[in-house]
Amino acid sequence: MAEIAMMKTQAETALADxxxxxxxxxxxxxxxxxxxxxxFAVKGLPHRRVEEWKYTDLRALMREVAPxxxxxxxxxxxxxxAVESVFAAAEPATIAFVNGHLAKAxxxxxxxxxxxxxxxxxxxxxxxxxxxxxxxxxxxxAYALNAAFMTDGVVLHVTKRVEGRVALRFVTTGASAxxxxxxxLVVVEEDAAISxxxxxxxxxxxxxxxxxxxxxxxGDRAEVAHVRLNAESDAALALSTVTAHLGAQAAFGSxxxxxxxxxxxxxxxxxxxxxxxxxxxxxxTMLGGSQHADTTLVVNHLATGCESRELFKTAIDGRATxxxxxxxxxxxxxxxxxxxxxxxxxxxxxEGTMMxxxxxEIFADDVQCAHGATCGELDDDLLFxxxxxxxPRPEAxxxxxxxxxxxxxxxxxxxxxxxxxxxxxxxxxxxxRG
Numbered sequence: 375m376a377e378i379a380m381m382k383t384q385a386e387t388a389l390a391d392x393x394x395x396x397x398x399x400x401x402x403x404x405x406x407x408x409x410x411x412x413x414f415a416v417k418g419l420p421h422r423r424v425e426e427w428k429y430t431d432l433r434a435l436m437r438e439v440a441p442x443x444x445x446x447x448x449x450x451x452x453x454x455x456a457v458e459s460v461f462a463a464a465e466p467a468t469i470a471f472v473n474g475h476l477a478k479a480x481x482x483x484x485x486x487x488x489x490x491x492x493x494x495x496x497x498x499x500x501x502x503x504x505x506x507x508x509x510x511x512x513x514x515x516a517y518a519l520n521a522a523f524m525t526d527g528v529v530l531h532v533t534k535r536v537e538g539r540v541a542l543r544f545v546t547t548g549a550s551a552x553x554x555x556x557x558x559l560v561v562v563e564e565d566a567a568i569s570x571x572x573x574x575x576x577x578x579x580x581x582x583x584x585x586x587x588x589x590x591x592x593g594d595r596a597e598v599a600h601v602r603l604n605a606e607s608d609a610a611l612a613l614s615t616v617t618a619h620l621g622a623q624a625a626f627g628s629x630x631x632x633x634x635x636x637x638x639x640x641x642x643x644x645x646x647x648x649x650x651x652x653x654x655x656x657x658x659t660m661l662g663g664s665q666h667a668d669t670t671l672v673v674n675h676l677a678t679g680c681e682s683r684e685l686f687k688t689a690i691d692g693r694a695t696x697x698x699x700x701x702x703x704x705x706x707x708x709x710x711x712x713x714x715x716x717x718x719x720x721x722x723x724x725e726g727t728m729m730x731x732x733x734x735e736i737f738a739d740d741v742q743c744a745h746g747a748t749c750g751e752l753d754d755d756l757l758f759x760x761x762x763x764x765x766p767r768p769e770a771x772x773x774x775x776x777x778x779x780x781x782x783x784x785x786x787x788x789x790x791x792x793x794x795x796x797x798x799x800x801x802x803x804x805x806x807r808g
Contacts, residue, residue: 386418388439393522396442400525402495410521413513420515429697429729430639430668432515436611440583442523443473443552451477454547460603460799461571464791466541473546474554474584475526485534485566491527491557501529504561504591507619508643510672516613516641520587523555527586530560532596535567539792546576546584546606553583560590560598564621567597571792574614574634576607581636585613594621594648598628601792603799606634608663615641622648622677631783632659632667633799639668646673646680646708654683658782658796660803661694661726668697673715675708684715687782689775690726691807701733702743709738715745720752720778722771722807772804 382390393411397404419436420427446454454472469488470478476490494502511517528542542558562568576582584606592598598618606612612635620626630640644653659667673682688696698717719728730747752774760770779800787793 383419383433385436385439389519390415392439392442396523400523401492407522410518414515414518414522417515426670426699429699430666435637440551440553440581442525443475443546443548443554445475446472446477446547450547454545459541459543459573460605460795461541461573461792463795464539464541464571464789466539466571468541468543469528470543470545471526471556473548473552474544474556476528482540483536483538485532485536486540486568487531487533489529491524491529491559494529499529501531501559501561505559505589507589507591508617508645510645510674511615511617511643514615514641516585516639517587517615520555520557520585520615523585524557524587525555527557527559530558532560532562532566532568535565536569539569539571541571541573544574544584544586546582547578548580551580551582554585556586558586558588560588562590562592562596562598564593565595566593569599569789570601572600572602573605574603574612575605576610579607579609581609581611582607583611587615587617590616590618590626592618592620592624592626595623596621597625599789600628601796602628602630604630604632604634604638604640605799606638608634608636608665610635612638614639617643618653619645619647620651620653622650624648624651626651626653627786628655629783629787630657630669631796631799632657633803635665635667637666639670642671644673644682646675646677646682649677650679651677652681654786656684656782656785657686658779658800659686659688659696660779660800661689661696662691662807663694664692665694666697667695669699671700673702673713675702675704675711675713677708679710680708681712682714685782685785686717687779688717688719688728689722689779690719690728691722693723693725695727695729697729698747699731700745701735702745704736704738704741704743706737709740711738711741711743713741713743717747719749720775721749722752722775768808775804776800
C-alpha cells in the first residue's frame with residue numbers, strides 16, 4: 375500500500391525554501407544543518423495529533439515564515455540597546471545580541487571565557503562537542519529548526535566559582551518582522567558556579583519569530599542559577615528551549631518569566647546523569663488578550679538520590695490560553711529519587727483557558743514522586759477581607775495575584791536585586807491590566 379504523505383503547508387514550504395537559500399551562508403558544518411532540517415522535514419510542523427504538541431498546534435498557528443534577520447548596522451545596534459535592560463541594577467557583565475547577531479560583549483568576570491557561536495562554528499571550537507548533550511531534544515521540531523538555522527550565539531566556558539552575574543540580552547528590532555535562531559552553550563566545569571540572566575525583548579509590535587536554545591552541561595558539584603525573561607512583542611511567535619545535563623552532586627535552577635509574545639512555547643529538558651543532584655525548574659506566566667503560552671517540561675532521572683522540583687504559576691486574563699505539560703521519568707536505576715511537580719493557574723476572566731497535563735512514569739520502586747495541577751478563580755473570601763479594610767477591588771485583586779505569582783518568581787531565589795527586578799515585571803503587568 376502506498377504511503378500517504380501529508381500536504382505541506384505554506385509555512386513548511388517557506389521554511390524549506392528559506393533553508394535552501396540560507397544554508398551556504400550560515401557558519402559551520404553544512405551537513406549537520408542538513409541533517410537537522412531533515413529531522414524537521416520528515417514530520418513537518420507539529421500539530422494537535424502529536425501528543426506533546428496537542429494544545430499548541432503549530433501547523434495551524436504558524437501561517438507565515440519571516441526572513442532570517444540580517445546583521446544590523448551600528449546605528450541600529452545603538453538604538454536597540456539604548457533602552458536599559460530590566461536587570462541593569464544587577465550590574466551584570468553583558469553579552470548582547472541584536473536581531474540574532476552578536477552586538478556587544480563586556481569583559482567577562484574571572485572564570486568565564488566567551489566565544490561567539492558564529493566564530494566557534496567557523497573554527498570548530500572543541501567545546502562544540504558538548505552540543506546536544508541531552509539527545510532527547512533532537513527529534514523536537516523547534517530544536518531541529520534551531521539546529522538548522524542557528525546563526526549566532528555564544529559558547530560560555532565556566533571554570534571556577536564566578537563572582538557577580540553574567541547577562542545574555544537578545545533584542546529584536548527593525549521595520550519588518552524577522553526570524554532569528556540563536557544557540558547558547560554553557561559548559562560549567564566541576565566545582566564551578568555561575569548566575570546567568572537571560573532576556574528576550576522586542577517592542578515594535580511586529581510578528582517576529584525568535585527560536586532560541588540554551589544548553590547547559592553541568593559538571594560534578596557545580597552550581598547554576600538561571601533566570602529567563604520573555605518580554606517579546608505581543609505579536610511575536612516565540613519558541614525557546616532549555617536543556618540541562620547534570621553531573622553528580624550538582625545544583626541547577628532555571629526560572630522562566632513570560633510577560634510577552636502572542637504565541638510562545640518554552641521547552642525544558644532536565645536530565646539527572648549523576649547521583650545526589652538537585653534540580654529545580656520554575657515559571658511564572660502572565661497572559662491577557664488572546665495570548666497563548668505553552669510550557670512543556672521533561673525531567674529524566676537516570677541516577678540515584680536526586681531531587682527535582684517544578685513549580686509553575688499562570689495568571690490568565692481576557693481570552694488568553696495557558697498550557698502546562700510536565701513529565702517526570704524515573705529510570706530503574708534511579709532509586710531514592712525525590713520528585714515533585716506542581717502547576718497552578720488563576721483565571722481572571724470567564725473567557726480564559728488553562729490546559730494542564732502533569733505525568734509521572736516510574737520504573738524504580740524506592741522513590742518519592744508527586745504531581746498536581748489546580749485551576750480556579752481568586753478567592754472571594756480573601757477579596758472580601760481586603761476590600762472590607764478599604765482596598766478598592768482592583769487593588770485587592772492585584773495584591774492577591776502578586777502573592778500568587780510571587781511564589782514561583784521568588785522561591786529559593788537568593789538574589790534580592792534580581793528578585794526585585796522580576797517582581798517589578800509582575801507589578802508592571804498588573805498595572806497594564808488596570
